[in-house]
Amino acid sequence: MLNIKIICVGKIREKATKDLLAEYEKRISKYAKLETIELDDEKIPANASEAIEEQVKITESNKIIEKLNKYQNAHVCLLDLHGKEYTSEEYAKKIEDISTYSSSTIIFVIGGSLGMSQELLNYSQDKICFSKMTFPHQLMRLFLLEQTFRAFKIINNEVYHK
Numbered sequence: 001m002l003n004i005k006i007i008c009v010g011k012i013r014e015k016a017t018k019d020l021l022a023e024y025e026k027r028i029s030k031y032a033k034l035e036t037i038e039l040d041d042e043k044i045p046a047n048a049s050e051a052i053e054e055q056v057k058i059t060e061s062n063k064i065i066e067k068l069n070k071y072q073n074a075h076v077c078l079l080d081l082h083g084k085e086y087t088s089e090e091y092a093k094k095i096e097d098i099s100t101y102s103s104s105t106i107i108f109v110i111g112g113s114l115g116m117s118q119e120l121l122n123y124s125q126d127k128i129c130f131s132k133m134t135f136p137h138q139l140m141r142l143f144l145l146e147q148t149f150r151a152f153k154i155i156n157n158e159v160y161h162k
Contacts (some may be wrong), residue, residue, distance in 0.1 A: 005074070
């Protein structure tokens with residue numbers, strides 16, 4: 001069974017969002033083993049300088065890299081505004097190809113609100129962009145889970161909407 005890990009900066013606090021995430025986690029469990037690893041975000045002072053913001057980005061990225069180093073054979077996909085955009089069908093094919101030819105573990109990374117360090121950007125095999133719009137990290141997690149569930153339905157030739 002495919003292993004999917006989501007490494008993300010920040011925790012979900014809203015009950016409604018937690019409930020939606022739990023629902024998609026349950027749906028995905030039929031197709032893959034899913035684990036979410038939440039890392040604490042760094043506090044960003046009001047009116048922070050560019051240097052302070054860069055340090056926050058580096059600190060958060062280093063926490064992610066530390067986690068990634070535990071999974072040497074995993075396929076790492078960063079969610080990044082400069083990544084490749086996919087249709088749902090193309091995303092499904094991507095998941096299928098990775099699980100067939102590359103690795104039994106896929107790690108999706110959602111960085112902090114300031115983005116990711118260059119070191120982290122260089123770390124991954126893939127960068128995926130869900131939209132050129134900016135969304136809160138909580139919603140990106142939900143979009144990622146929904147599209148991943150949809151991908152499994154497509155891969156298995158199952159009807160998504162009933």
